[in-house]
Amino acid sequence: MSSPKAPFKHISTELTQLGRNPHEQAGFVNTPIYRGSTVVYKTVDDIKHSRARFSYGTDGTPTIANLEDAWTTLSGAAGTVLSPSGLGSIALALLAMVKAGDHILVTDSVYRPTRQFCANMLSRFGVETTYYDPLIGIGIERLIRPNTTVIFLESPGSQSFEVQDVPGICSVAKKHGVKTIIDNTWATPLFFRAHEHGCDLSLEAGTKYLGGHSDLLLGLISANAETWPALRTTYDSMSMLPGAEDCFLALRGLRTMHIRLKEAEKRGLDIAHWLQERPEVSTVLHPAFPECPGHNFWKRDFTGSSGVFSIVLDKKYTPRGVAAMLDHLQIFSMGYSWGGFESLIIPFDCSTYRTVTTWNPGGLTLRLQIGLEDPDDLKADLDAGLSRLRKES
Numbered sequence: 232m233s234s235p236k237a238p239f240k241h242i243s244t245e246l247t248q249l250g251r252n253p254h255e256q257a258g259f260v261n262t263p264i265y266r267g268s269t270v271v272y273k274t275v276d277d278i279k280h281s282r283a284r285f286s287y288g289t290d291g292t293p294t295i296a297n298l299e300d301a302w303t304t305l306s307g308a309a310g311t312v313l314s315p316s317g318l319g320s321i322a323l324a325l326l327a328m329v330k331a332g333d334h335i336l337v338t339d340s341v342y343r344p345t346r347q348f349c350a351n352m353l354s355r356f357g358v359e360t361t362y363y364d365p366l367i368g369i370g371i372e373r374l375i376r377p378n379t380t381v382i383f384l385e386s387p388g389s390q391s392f393e394v395q396d397v398p399g400i401c402s403v404a405k406k407h408g409v410k411t412i413i414d415n416t417w418a419t420p421l422f423f424r425a426h427e428h429g430c431d432l433s434l435e436a437g438t439k440y441l442g443g444h445s446d447l448l449l450g451l452i453s454a455n456a457e458t459w460p461a462l463r464t465t466y467d468s469m470s471m472l473p474g475a476e477d478c479f480l481a482l483r484g485l486r487t488m489h490i491r492l493k494e495a496e497k498r499g500l501d502i503a504h505w506l507q508e509r510p511e512v513s514t515v516l517h518p519a520f521p522e523c524p525g526h527n528f529w530k531r532d533f534t535g536s537s538g539v540f541s542i543v544l545d546k547k548y549t550p551r552g553v554a555a556m557l558d559h560l561q562i563f564s565m566g567y568s569w570g571g572f573e574s575l576i577i578p579f580d581c582s583t584y585r586t587v588t589t590w591n592p593g594g595l596t597l598r599l600q601i602g603l604e605d606p607d608d609l610k611a612d613l614d615a616g617l618s619r620l621r622k623e624s
C-alpha cells in the first residue's frame with residue numbers, strides 16, 4: 232500500500248508520487264505486479280482477528296490498492312473502486328445506487344452502451360429510466376419523482392459534446408436526496424473536479440487517458456464520503472476486479488497523464504481551429520469553442536480540454552464523400568476509442584438513438600481524437616481527405 236502523502240502544490244508532482252512506496256518494495260520505484268488468490272496467515276490468532284490487509288484475492292492486492300489510493304487522492308474523494316472496463320464501472324456505479332421500483336434520470340447525450348445497460352439490465356430489475364436534455368440545467372427538478380434515486384450525467388457528451396451545468400444539477404439532486412453519478416472520462420479529474428462540483432460518484436474509463444496507449448481496459452469509480460460505503464459494499468459483493476497487469480499499466484500511465492493531457496489539449500485545439508477555417512466544416516463541437524452547446528459551463532467549471540471533439544460537415548457532403556475521405560487516410564485510423572497516442576476518426580449519428588432531444592446538426596458528423604503525431608502531418612492527412620470528400624460528394 233502506498234503511504235499517504237501530503238497534497239503537493241502541483242498536480243504533476245502529485246502524479247509522480249501517488250500510489251507507490253519504494254521502501255516497501257525493496258527500493259524499486261514502481262509498485263510490483265501482485266497476482267494471487269490465496270493469502271496466508273502466520274497464526275491461528277491472526278486468522279481469528281483478521282490481521283491482514285487482504286484476506287483473499289477478491290479483497291484486492293497491493294497493486295490494486297495503490298491505484299485505488301492514488302485515484303482517491305487525485306479525485307479528492309473518500310474512496311475508489313476499480314472495474315475491468317469503463318462500461319463495467321458504469322454498471323457497478325448504477326447497481327450500487329438503485330433498487331427495484333426506482334426511477335433514474337439519464338442524459339440523452341450519454342455513451343450509448345450506458346443507455347443499453349439501462350434498457351437491457353436495469354429495466355429487468357424494475358428500475359425505470361427517463362432521459363433528459365443535457366442542457367436542462369436546474370430545470371431537471373421538474374423531472375424528479377418521489378421514487379427518483381439517481382441522476383446520471385456525462386459532461387461533455389462524448390460524441391455530441393454538450394457541456395452540462397453539473398453544479399446546478401447536483402444542487403437540485405441534493406435538495407431531493409437524489410444521488411448523482413457522472414461519467415467524467417473526457418475531462419478526467421485533472422480538468423474537471425467532479426466531487427468538488429457536487430457529484431456523489433465520478434467514473435472514468437481508465438481505458439482512455441489514464442492508460443494512454445490503447446492497450447488496456449479499466450474503469451475507476453471514486454465516491455464522496457457519504458456514498459462510499461454503498462459503493463464499496465456493492466463492489467465487494469460482486470468482485471469484478473481488473474487484472475494485475477492492467478492496474479500496473481494504469482499506475483504507469485498516471486505518471487505521464489498530466490503531460491499527455493496538456494499535449495492532447497494543445498494539439499486538439501490546434502487541429503480544431505484549423506478545421507474551423509475549412510469551408511467543408513460548418514461547426515466544430517469542441518467544449519472550448521463558443522458555438523459548442525454549454526460552452527459557458529465549460530468555461531466556468533473546467534480547467535482544460537482534452538483532445539477529443541467532433542465536427543459537422545457542410546450539408547452538401549454525402550456519405551459517399553465521407554467514405555472516400557475516411558477510407559484512404561494515412562495517419563488517422565477509424566476506431567471507437569480515444570485517449571491513446573494515435574489519432575482516430577469516426578463517423579457518428581446520434582439521431583438513431585436519442586429519445587428526448589433531436590440530433591439534427593445540419594450535416595454529417597465526425598469525431599476526432601488527436602494523438603501525438605506531428606500536427607502538420609495530421610493536417611496534411613485531413614487536407615487530402617477533405618479534398619476526396621469534395622470530389623466524391
Ligand SMILES: Cc1ncc(COP(=O)(O)O)c(C=O)c1O
Nearest residue numbers: 316317318342389416436438449
Ligand atoms: C464516455 C465513455 N465512457 C465510458 C466508456 C467505456 O469504456 P470502456 O471501453 O473501458 O468500457 C467509453 C468508451 O468508449 C466512453 O467513451
